[in-house]
């Protein structure tokens with residue numbers, strides 16, 4: 001067989017493979033192309049479950065923010081923790097005294113060490129507060145279980161009701177009632193009151209309302225989104241899907257199972273997506289996070305780290321050392337690195353600009369130039385979709401696609417190649 005014939009054969013094979021992908025996944029291709037693509041490496045650090053807690057939570061937060069302050073990006077700005085806050089915990093003693101007839105809260109102000117650490121971080125530019133919820137449980141559901149004589153709940157309330165992580169997992173949802181399985185939908189007016197209460201407490205504490213929110217346990221529905229939108233929330237933080245409840249066995253029900261950054265909810269706010277897990281307490285440690293971070297940079301999307309408070313409180317020295325190392329590696333590899341808080345990332349998607357919520361500064365952040373965008377687009381498809389990978393392997397289309405990526409964006413995030 002002549003060289004020309006071989007070339008023709010492969011060209012036909014690749015053309016056929018591209019045709020199959022376009023015909024069967026056309027909408028996916030268009031949606032992926034329309035996602036946001038950033039021109040420089042960006043790291044966002046998302047951390048849930050800060051709020052009322054014992055003094056050692058304050059010490060953990062101070063240690064964490066001190067590490068972030070040592071890491072400066074290409075504009076001289078420190079790494080910033082987007083801290084998602086719970087605004088109150090139950091007052092166990094008062095609830096017991098009420099005979100479990102009333103849900104009584106202890107607000108964040110009653111925990112002066114934590115409140116001071118949060119405010120100090122905000123002042124130093126290492127902490128950007130956002131709303132997790134008024135509570136990290138569903139008050140009516142908790143009372144119902146207490147009245148039914150649930151021994152674990154009664155003991156938990158009698159002990160003060162501070163540590164919601166000690167509750168059974170289904171009870172930790174806020175906008176979904178997990179007092180029974182399958183979970184129950186919470187009425188829209190009840191959800192609206194919870195959101196309004198959370199926003200009111202947040203605004204009273206920070207003198208400004210939250211612009212982004214993330215639901216406890218990633219459990220929320222359309223009614224929650226409408227309540228958030230009505231309260232001024234513009235960005236909904238997600239793990240790339242939404243869970244509207246749990247089934248009879250406690251498994252999460254995903255609806256929809258896939259969200260891309262910038263997708264709009266029917267209520268109006270845009271979804272943001274966490275795409276790097278650094279949760280060493282759950283076995284998701286530094287090496288996996290580093291691999292995911294470099295992959296996100298190659299895809300021209302911000303690396304949005306999910307790293308919950310419990311990694312750092314209660315003896316979190318190793319987790320903190322790992323985060324320190326991760327940020328140091330990112331800075332060394334990507335000299336143009338930028339640190340952003342989640343509301344800034346949302347605003348860039350929405351308006352193409354960033355505005356530091358802490359200082360009001362607006363250093364421009366360019367979208368990816370066309371060459372880099374094409375390479376990043378192909379990498380997103382490759383990294384996300386097993387069937388497209390199978391077609392690319394089977395047809396050897398992976399060879400020209402990889403060469404094209406190398407040609408267009410040979411050192412992703414490190415300059416060169418446009």
Ligand SMILES: [Zn+2]
Pocket residue numbers: 048049132136215216217
């Ligand atoms: Zn949480």
